[in-house]
Amino acid sequence: MNVKAMPIGEQQELRDDSKVEIPVRLTKEELIELSQVSGLRGFVHIAAEWMMIFGAIYLSQRFWHPALYILAIAFIGARQHALMILMHEGVHRRLFRNRTLNDWVSEIFLAWPNLISARAYRRNHFAHHRYLNTPQDPDWARRQGDPAWVFPKKWRALFSLMLHDLSGFNALRLLALMRSLMTTDTGVSKSFIAMRYAFYTAVVAAMIWAGVTKLFLIYWVIPLFTWLLFIFRIRSIAEHSAIEGRTPAYAQTRTALLTMLERIFFAPKNVSYHLEHHFFPSVPFYRLPALHEVLKAKPGFADSAHITRSYVGVLRECAGADRSLAFDGERAPCGLTMEPAADGASI
Numbered sequence: 001m002n003v004k005a006m007p008i009g010e011q012q013e014l015r016d017d018s019k020v021e022i023p024v025r026l027t028k029e030e031l032i033e034l035s036q037v038s039g040l041r042g043f044v045h046i047a048a049e050w051m052m053i054f055g056a057i058y059l060s061q062r063f064w065h066p067a068l069y070i071l072a073i074a075f076i077g078a079r080q081h082a083l084m085i086l087m088h089e090g091v092h093r094r095l096f097r098n099r100t101l102n103d104w105v106s107e108i109f110l111a112w113p114n115l116i117s118a119r120a121y122r123r124n125h126f127a128h129h130r131y132l133n134t135p136q137d138p139d140w141a142r143r144q145g146d147p148a149w150v151f152p153k154k155w156r157a158l159f160s161l162m163l164h165d166l167s168g169f170n171a172l173r174l175l176a177l178m179r180s181l182m183t184t185d186t187g188v189s190k191s192f193i194a195m196r197y198a199f200y201t202a203v204v205a206a207m208i209w210a211g212v213t214k215l216f217l218i219y220w221v222i223p224l225f226t227w228l229l230f231i232f233r234i235r236s237i238a239e240h241s242a243i244e245g246r247t248p249a250y251a252q253t254r255t256a257l258l259t260m261l262e263r264i265f266f267a268p269k270n271v272s273y274h275l276e277h278h279f280f281p282s283v284p285f286y287r288l289p290a291l292h293e294v295l296k297a298k299p300g301f302a303d304s305a306h307i308t309r310s311y312v313g314v315l316r317e318c319a320g321a322d323r324s325l326a327f328d329g330e331r332a333p334c335g336l337t338m339e340p341a342a343d344g345a346s347i
Contacts, residue, residue: 015130022279023249024298034291035282042086042095045269045286046109049082057219069218076219077227078265080114081235085269085285087111091122094284112199114224119192129281132252133240140240151242152320165233171225231266238267238314239274243306253278254306255292256314266311275305 026034053076060072089095090106103118111118124138131137143149148161164170207213238256256272263272273288276295283291295301308314 015126020132020249020252023247023304024279024295024301026280026294026298030294031280031282034280034287034294035284036287037094037097037284038286039096039098039101041284041286042089042105046083046086046095046105049079049086050109053079057215060219061215072219073223074227074265077223078231078268080220080224080228081231081266082268083110084114084116085271087114087116087118087121088125088271089269089285091118091125092281094282107196108199112196117196129278132278149241151237151318153318155319158315158319162230162233166226166230168222168226168229170229234311234314235267235271237318238272238308238311242318247304249279250275250304250306254308254314256308256311259310262311275307 056072056075056079060069086095087106087110090102090110093099093102095105096102106118111121128137128139133140135141153161207216239253243251243254253274255275256267258267258272269285270288271285273292276283276288276291279295280291295305308317
């Protein structure tokens with residue numbers, strides 16, 4: 001897409017740099033090195049995710065057991081999440097150097113199977129980056145007035161919310177979100193729209209011909225509207241909720257340092273390095289841990305960045321147990337400021 005040829009308003013809409021000044025700097029050499037895109041790594045990650053999906057389906061069918069099926073649902077839902085994260089990389093054009101290849105792979109192998117459009121998502125997501133947590137940020141605006149996104153919460157309310165996601169009761173809300181924000185074919189050609197719906201027609205016809213519609217329902221649709229919805233909730237909470245008492249740029253998002261199991265079943269592809277991604281969206285996902293280490297050595301980052309260990313730690317903060325507020329308490333490990341308790345002890 002030729003951004004220079006577009007009206008100024010459209011150019012701004014398709015930029016992923018933040019309007020808020022980034023408080024930490026990389027040298028030109030550091031930024032160039034960390035922003036290098038490897039098409040081979042992108043291809044390997046995409047192929048590996050699809051192979052793991054088909055492998056999980058095979059193992060679950062071959063050694064059928066209800067417990068194994070539940071494990072497969074969680075694993076496949078996490079792989080669907082991985083595909084969406086890779087689509088997100090394509091939206092930032094971090095999969096392949098060739099833009100045409102990058103955009104079409106993002107659509108056909110990553111976005112369309114998950115019922116979304118990468119091109120439409122790019123418009124929404126770039127506005128989120130540029131106007132983070134302001135009325136011009138579509139993600140922030142969508143959550144205003146929704147009590148589900150008001151924190152801190154009591155543990156009971158938090159668990160109830162996640163249970164509704166995990167059980168599939170919130171599936172209709174996900175469909176509405178996909179329809180209103182992610183699947184609107186805005187600013188694309190009629191041929192693109194025709195190709196997208198021809199893709200769906202061909203896939204459905206192929207499944208009917210091969211007699212695998214039941215497998216599609218139990219191994220693709222169910223994970224999509226249960227486990228994926230559940231981990232989306234946790235990831236969204238971790239990225240932009242209950243982050244207070246910081247300087248403006250650092251108060252917008254957090255980074256979560258996750259366990260191996262969390263990276264497998266909840267947040268693959270280094271997606272939990274969210275603060276680093278917002279500061280430097282040109283850095284591909286496989287270089288985010290390296291970026292994190294570089295930033296830790298920069299003045300101010302280690303003291304100001306909101307870094308939480310594990311999603312359990314994130315939920316504790318959002319439930320009020322470890323909230324990061326503007327108090328004069330001691331700075332706890334990982335950049336958390338502990339709130340003094342009523343009796344003078346730290347929580």
